[in-house]
Amino acid sequence: xxxxxxxxxxxxxxxxxxxxxxxxxxxxxxxxxxxxxxxxxxxxxxxxxxxxxxxxxxxxxxxxxxxxxxxxxxxxxxxxxxxxxxxxxxxxxxxxxxxxxxxxxxxxxxxxxxxxxxxxxxxxxxxxxxxxxxxxxxxxxxxxxxxxxxxxxxxxxxxxxxxxxxxxxxxxxxxxxxxxxxxxxxxxxxxxxxxxxxxxxxxxxxxxxxxxxxxxxxxxxxxxxxxxxxxxxxxxxxxxxxxxxxxx
Amino acid sequence: xxxxxxxxxxxxxxxxxxxxxxxxxxxxxxxxxxxxxxxxxxxxxxxxxxxxxxxxxxxxxxxxxxxxxxxxxxxxxxxxxxxxxxxxxxxxxxxxxxxxxxxxxxxxxxxxxxxxxxxxxxxxxxxxxxxxxxxxxxxxxxxxxxxxxxxxxxxxxxxxxxxxxxxxxxxxxxxxxxxxxxxxxxxxxxxxxxxxxxxxxxxxxxxxxxxxxxxxxxxxxxxxxxxxxxxxxxxxxxxxxxxxxxxxxxxxxxxxxxxxxxxxxxxxxxx
Ligand SMILES: Nc1ncnc2c1ncn2[C@@H]1O[C@H](COP(=O)(O)OP(=O)(O)OP(=O)(O)O)[C@@H](O)[C@H]1O
Ligand SMILES: [Mg+2]
Numbered sequence: 001x002x003x004x005x006x007x008x009x010x011x012x013x014x015x016x017x018x019x020x021x022x023x024x025x026x027x028x029x030x031x032x033x034x035x036x037x038x039x040x041x042x043x044x045x046x047x048x049x050x051x052x053x054x055x056x057x058x059x060x061x062x063x064x065x066x067x068x069x070x071x072x073x074x075x076x077x078x079x080x081x082x083x084x085x086x087x088x089x090x091x092x093x094x095x096x097x098x099x100x101x102x103x104x105x106x107x108x109x110x111x112x113x114x115x116x117x118x119x120x121x122x123x124x125x126x127x128x129x130x131x132x133x134x135x136x137x138x139x140x141x142x143x144x145x146x147x148x149x150x151x152x153x154x155x156x157x158x159x160x161x162x163x164x165x166x167x168x169x170x171x172x173x174x175x176x177x178x179x180x181x182x183x184x185x186x187x188x189x190x191x192x193x194x195x196x197x198x199x200x201x202x203x204x205x206x207x208x209x210x211x212x213x214x215x216x217x218x219x220x221x222x223x224x225x226x227x228x229x230x231x232x233x234x235x236x237x238x239x240x241x242x243x244x245x246x247x248x
Numbered sequence: 249x250x251x252x253x254x255x256x257x258x259x260x261x262x263x264x265x266x267x268x269x270x271x272x273x274x275x276x277x278x279x280x281x282x283x284x285x286x287x288x289x290x291x292x293x294x295x296x297x298x299x300x301x302x303x304x305x306x307x308x309x310x311x312x313x314x315x316x317x318x319x320x321x322x323x324x325x326x327x328x329x330x331x332x333x334x335x336x337x338x339x340x341x342x343x344x345x346x347x348x349x350x351x352x353x354x355x356x357x358x359x360x361x362x363x364x365x366x367x368x369x370x371x372x373x374x375x376x377x378x379x380x381x382x383x384x385x386x387x388x389x390x391x392x393x394x395x396x397x398x399x400x401x402x403x404x405x406x407x408x409x410x411x412x413x414x415x416x417x418x419x420x421x422x423x424x425x426x427x428x429x430x431x432x433x434x435x436x437x438x439x440x441x442x443x444x445x446x447x448x449x450x451x452x453x454x455x456x457x458x459x460x461x462x463x464x465x466x467x468x469x470x471x472x473x474x475x476x477x478x479x480x481x482x483x484x485x486x487x488x489x490x491x492x493x494x495x496x497x498x499x500x501x502x503x504x505x506x507x508x509x510x511x512x513x514x515x516x517x518x519x
Contacts, residue, residue, distance in 0.1 A: 076441060097445060104443035114438045118259060123252070130252045131443050175442070 026085070027052045027183055027214040028073060033082035035068055035238075042068045044238045046082070050216065052182075055209045057225050058218040059248065060235035066218040067111055069235070070185050073216070074108050075099050087182060104131055107176030109186035111218075113168045115160040121147065121171050122156040128179050146178035147171070149204060165192040173201060177208060184208060184215045190224060202228045222247045256452035257459065263431075264424045264456075271420040272464040275503070278413025279468020279496040284475045285406035286492070287485050293399045296392060303369035304388040305376060306334075308359045313381035315358045321379070322362055326372055334359040357383065417464060418503040421457045425511025428453065433516040449515060454508045461504025465497035472496075 028050035035043040043065045050056050058066050071077040072084050075091045084091045089102060115124050125143035134142070147153045150170035152163075160168055169192045176184055184205060190198035202217075202224065209215045219225070225232055225247035234242035242248060261268055309315060315333035322331050336356040364372050369389050376385045429436070439449055472492075476485050 074441065100440070100443050100445050102443075103441065106443075108441065110441070114441060116435050116438055118432075118435060119255075123255065127252060127439075128442050131448065136251055 025052050025088075026050065027054070027087060028216070029083070029085040030069075030072075031083040031085070033069075033072065033079045033084060035065075035072065035077060036080050041238050043072075043079075043235075046240050048233060048240060048243065050214060052214055053209070053212055055206070055215045055230045056217070057230055057232040058216060058235065059220060059222065059225060059232055060241075062220060063237075064235040065238045066220075066235055067187050068238075070108075070187050070216070070218055073183075073185055074103055074106060104128070104179070105182050107179055107181035107184045107213075109169075109172045109176045109184070109189045111187040111191070113160075113172040115168055115171060115175075117160050120157050120159055121152065121163070124160070124171060125175050125178055128175055132179060142178055143174075146174040149177070150174045150201075166194070166197065169193060170197070170201075173204070177204060180208075180211075181213060184213055184217075186215070186217045188219055189217060190219065190221060198224060199227060253451055253455060257456045260428055260452055260456045261460070264428060267420065267424045267427075268460055271417050271424065271460055272467055274413055274420065275417040275461065275464030275500050276467035276471050278410050278417065279465055279500065280471035280475055281413070282406065282410030283468070283472040283488055283492045283496065284479075284485075285410070286403065287476075287488055288483065289399055289403040289406065291483075291486055293396065293403075296396055296399065299388075300392045300396070301366055302363050303366045303372075303392075305362045305364065305369060305372050306359055306386045307362070307376045307379075307382045308339075308384040308386075309357050309381050310383045311357050313358070315360050318360050318379065318381055322360070322372070322375070325375055326362075326364055326368060328368065329362050329364045329372065331360055331362040334361055414499055414503050417461070417500070418507040421460065421504055421507025422511045425453050425457060425508050429512055429515060436516050446515065450508075450512045453512050454505060457504040457508035457511075458501050459504070461500035461502070461507075462497055463500075464504075465500030468496050468500070469493045 026049050028048070030046050030048045033043055033046040034041065046069065058069060060066055068077065072079055072091070073086055075084075075094070078092055086102065087105065089098070091099075091102075094102065115121075116127065119127065122140075122143055125146055126139040129139040129142055144153055144156070147156060150173055152167060152170055152174070155163060155167065155171075160171065163171065169189065173186070173189055176186065186205065189205075190201055193201065198221075205215050205217065206228070229246040232242070232244055232246060232248065233240060234244070234248050307318065309318065319331045319333060322329055336358055339356050339359050362372060362376075366389070369387055373385055373387050376382050436449055472488060476488060479485060
């Protein structure tokens with residue numbers, strides 16, 4: 001059943017790629033991006049383009065710079081050199097307000113989840129919908145659906161710390177998916193999940209991708225890439241060493 | 249934003265409940281004090297001014313002198329004056345409060361109390377002092393002027409104290425908001441990362457503090473009304489003007505909002 005679903009989603013992903021190919025434009029453009037932390041380079045001269053509607057894996061060993069690259073994309077960091085362009089906007093030229101507006105159009109799954117600890121699971125989800133100005137009923141409806149998708153609709157009024165690591169991760173995924181973003185950036189979204197949940201989650205990303213969302217998934221889990229082949233960027237010690245199809 | 253805003257406001261008030269209560273009490277006591285003091289002092293001053301248009305001069309006679317003779321000579325010199333003879337008994341009653349047993353009836357001389365327009369008080373005093381039958385002269389003007397000055401000073405001091413209390417409330421709000429913001433630093437960072445604007449982050453603090461100010465002001469109004477009710481057997485204060493109520497609520501709200509604005513002026517930053 002589950003397998004069937006992921007195969008279907010994969011197929012749909014291919015179909016979706018065909019459909020958007022006609023109107024390809026870059027969602028992400030990295031031009032010789034370099035980021036250094038106190039003299040130690042975390043990213044060195046990264047150049048890459050991710051088109052609208054693409055599904056891309058970002059992989060590499062621990063410390064390779066995957067999270068750093070994603071942080072540049074949602075502008076939690078700015079590069080020391082080079083340019084980061086997302087959805088046609090040069091991120092270093094944005095003011096604080098524009099950054100917030102851009103982030104509202106993205107769904108980010110953070111490696112450490114970043115759930116609001118003083119708010120319930122339900123409020124964590126409706127919060128981002130509220131920022132989008134959705135009416136209350138719509139917020140509730142969408143939050144419920146998103147949580148049901150990740151199998152947590154019964155934990156709606158629990159607080160994040162009452163959930164297991166894997167459950168928190170699924171809430172983080174639900175929060176990213178619920179806004180129906182143009183771009184999903186997921187940092188180790190399956191890090192705390194069992195293989196079954198991991199594949200289910202990939203199916204959600206595939207579904208979103210089929211609907212036109214650009215998806216970037218950072219993972220060091222090669223088996224995940226093997227099971228869901230897609231374009232894969234391989235980082236090693238801050239350098240982009242391969243840009244290929246499927247697992248390295 | 250409504251639902252999230254109100255829930256966050258409720259959470260913040262719950263988190264700050266001890267200090268929030270102190271802040272509300274400060275404002276309530278300050279507001280009630282200001283209202284009652286202003287009302288009392290204005291009432292007292294108005295009474296004094298009314299009384300001061302007429303001056304009462306009391307002449308205590310030497311032993312054996314006839315009050316009626318003095319009354320007649322006063323009436324001929326000051327046609328507008330109204331004089332009343334005080335028998336030793338009446339004088340004794342008047343003085344009993346502070347002279348005690350010594351002011352027993354029979355040991356006291358007679359006295360004449362003369363009421364004249366304030367403008368003639370000086371001349372009347374001099375006239376009475378020149379009379380051989382008069383032993384002591386005392387004019388109400390001697391204490392009206394210092395009393396008026398005292399009332400003005402008291403009014404200013406009361407206003408100052410109330411202002412200090414409102415400022416203390418504002419300072420406490422700044423402190424509370426600052427502490428809340430610092431303890432929420434991680435959440436504020438996350439809110440930014442998921443697309444919140446600065447005003448989305450500030451709004452709950454602003455609303456909570458303004459609410460605290462308005463509630464404190466309202467508590468002050470309640471306390472003032474209670475105070476007036478409790479004082480009623482001793483001091484018949486005029487009804488508290490509604491402008492006082494509005495002013496107190498407004499002062500509380502503005503102090504709360506300003507406090508929050510200062511407290512959230514610098515939010516934890518991201519790179
Ligand atoms: N805030 C920071 N300050 C200093 N160094 C940092 C900071 N963030 C990352 N680094 C360094 O940058 C390099 C890349 O880190 P990054 O978190 O991007 O790796 P990663 O590929 O996501 O690893 P993992 O798979 O373990 O999550 C590491 O060497 C790390 O020590
Ligand atoms: Mg990482």
